[in-house]
Amino acid sequence: MVARRNLLVGLLLTYVACKSKQATPAPVASDAAPVVNKDETVSLTGAGATFPYPLYSKWISEYNKLNPNVKINYQSIGSGGGIRQITANTVDFGATDAPMKEDEAKQAPGKLFHIPATIGAVVIAYNLPEVPGTLKLSAGVLVDIYAGKIRRWNDPKIKVDNTDAKLPEKDISVVYRTDGSGTTAVFTDYLSKVSPEWKEKVGIGKAVNWPTGLGAKGNEGVTGQVKTTPYTIGYIERAYASQNKLPMAELQNKSGKFVAPSIEAMSAAAEDVEMPEELFVSLANAQGDSAYPITSYSYLLLYEDAKDAVKGAALAKYVWWGLHEGQKFAKDLDYAPIPTKVLAKVEARLKELRSGNKKLLSGA
């Protein structure tokens, strides 16, 4: 009962917070832009990241209730596939966790905008039957575990931060994602930021050459291994750990504080990092006392110049809705909403969307 009441209160608070945030009214299609006819059905397809899929599919079903004439189909085939498909123009929008590389952007037939749509976190889940409390891991320890330098749970380096935990004298079983994934990119981005040695020897990528451990397929595969195998450690998206009730380690952030992966800590990381003009930035190892260090934006990819004006206008309105009303669904699905000051920049970028010389949104 208490849990349910807390949830209700949380929901209410989120709702109120979202209400108050909507200072900017949703723009209407300008006279010059083609107006989506109420009776005419527009279908939009998107493809890309699996990481924000639960949120995007919630957006799509909610948006469809409000606008029955707009049908949106999102295929969560992975960030790489999303980039390939939007570059080949086979979908109307792409989605990716890691921003496009320069050479990838060059291959696209037009200019692609990165639109930060939500914020997620990668958590360190573990299975230690002997340790009831929360494990604390410093950045150095986490790197050493994944580099294969710390091999046992009772290693003095782990003990330093967990003095009252009874750490077992067992081998650490390290699990990583074997399929290429944005989750791995976010995690290795963090490891590279905190360890120059990791950056040099292993690097950042959706799939890397792991120095140690076992590979499992998908978030569900890593979750399964951590859940069934004692003394295992693995990195997964927050939603998988919280839904499966796996313990999540507190990580030491750049300010030296141990922080649990709460929604507030994810938001704090995003608040503390200045969003640059291109609208993509790494949130790994963000500054700030309460920032969770393995946090990341997830992006939508839209062409600045839509080839189909009707579709482009419908898409722009949908994305605008997702970044405003859609943000209130984030928290329940383990994502953090886009901070207000970033939202202002995203709004400006969305208003630049056009088809030929006609703007798709107005209200500026």
Next chain:
Amino acid sequence: MSVSHEVSPLIRPRSKILTRFGRELNWGDFVFRRTTALLAALVIAVLAAMAAAMLHGSAESMAKFGLGFVSSQVWDPVRDVYGALPFIYGTIASSLLALCFAVPISLGVAIFLSELAPAWLRDPVAFLVELLAAVPSVVYGLWGIFALAPWLRTTVEPLLASTLGFLPFFQGQQRGFGMLAGGIILAIMITPTISSVSREVLRAVPGELREGALGLGATPWEAVRVAVLPYARSGLVGAAILGLGRALGETMAITMVIGNRSEISASLFAPSYTMASVIANEFSEATGSLYLSALAEVALLLFVVTVLLNILARLLVWRVGRLPLGGNL
């Protein structure tokens, strides 16, 4: 025996007319022949087209790495360095391991069902064994994660390590996931194939051979060993090869339990990786043309390995088929 070689004079001229008739006048036969020939050619064309597409796709990787691709053990997408040896090893080793488990079991099932089981038991048991083939591979994989791997880790691997731990095959960290789990999953998946084909082969052994052996005073075991198995030998090898073919190409179930680590280790406890798995795991997120090209070359290698193993197997069937048919008591 000599009678069967003589064709009855009544039939011979008629069959000749039919042949000539068919060639010159019967349009139905003409169309039928050409259509079936076209369909047969289509299968070969698809095979050739696939090989050509993979060759084309892997051209960049071949130019960059050459033969080093099949001998290198490094697979590093961050640095764009690719070597496929661990995948080749993992594919072949896991499939052969699966055969080691599956062949004795399947042969036992087949012999029991065709030679020893009471008639009322045969069909239900055969049906249940074949039902194993209908289970989707992702279900096997999930069972592997949640049941097989924990059991291996807590029971089987400690037992093997404590009794046979002096062998290099049973050393190292016991995690449940690894080559052993992969081999067992594959063995379970190919057992229905091998056992049902073997059963058909054993059924085709003439009853006279069994009766003869039993009549000479052989026990049921001796009759099977001396009369039935030697006669069925080449068919049984063929059954095992069908199973091997399935094991080589299996992707989903084995990916979920083998540990997916591009490393070569003698230990069955160690994680490994197969060619089919690496393609399935990395293709959807692969960006960069060399990366995609390297994955295409892995596909080409899987194709080549499968073809080579099938040729080897054909040779084996041929060789076994030429051995004398009798066994020694």
